[in-house]
Amino acid sequence: MTLLKQLPLIFVLVACATSNKSVQELKQAPTASTKEIKNGEELFSMNCTVCHGEKANGEIGPNLTDDYWLYGNSFQAIFSSIERGTENGMPEHASKLTPEEMKELTYFIQNLKPTEGKDPQGKKSSSK
Numbered sequence: 001m002t003l004l005k006q007l008p009l010i011f012v013l014v015a016c017a018t019s020n021k022s023v024q025e026l027k028q029a030p031t032a033s034t035k036e037i038k039n040g041e042e043l044f045s046m047n048c049t050v051c052h053g054e055k056a057n058g059e060i061g062p063n064l065t066d067d068y069w070l071y072g073n074s075f076q077a078i079f080s081s082i083e084r085g086t087e088n089g090m091p092e093h094a095s096k097l098t099p100e101e102m103k104e105l106t107y108f109i110q111n112l113k114p115t116e117g118k119d120p121q122g123k124k125s126s127s128k
């Protein structure tokens with residue numbers, strides 16, 4: 001390869017190295033786009049607010065904006081709570097929503113800002 005041919009590659013490498021996305025951001029939502037989060041918000045208001053409240057800060061179901069989780073707050077854990085439901089009242093959604101929709105809901109929940117609401121339930125967990 002001549003140096004001239006390598007130039008585009010060098011530019012890409014430099015662009016990646018100087019990208020200012022924080023590691024935390026990348027860990028939180030590897031590919032969440034604004035559009036996906038927005039779709040998740042709409043799905044949430046149609047399917048979930050009846051139990052989790054308008055602001056997702058808890059009613060019958062737990063506050064989903066705080067740092068306390070019964071089943072964990074990793075992408076997989078939240079997705080699984082939505083998909084399969086839980087023993088104590090969270091209904092399964094695999095028969096009502098597509099995997100894409102459950103992914104968007106998960107992204108929406110992971111990007112919620114902490115909001116005062118129902119008392120914390122479960123264990124404190126800061127990792128997403």
Ligand code: HEC
Nearest residue numbers: 047048051060061069070071072081086087088089090105
């Ligand atoms: C019929 C009421 C109801 C509906 C509808 C409902 N939930 Fe839940 N949800 C609950 C309850 C109750 C729990 C706590 C379950 C437990 O203690 O096992 C829960 C738990 C959860 C959890 C786990 C929280 C944790 O602390 O680990 C997530 C995530 C969740 N719900 C998301 C959703 C989403 C997203 C929707 C809409 C697609 C939804 N829920 C719809 C009642 C509901």
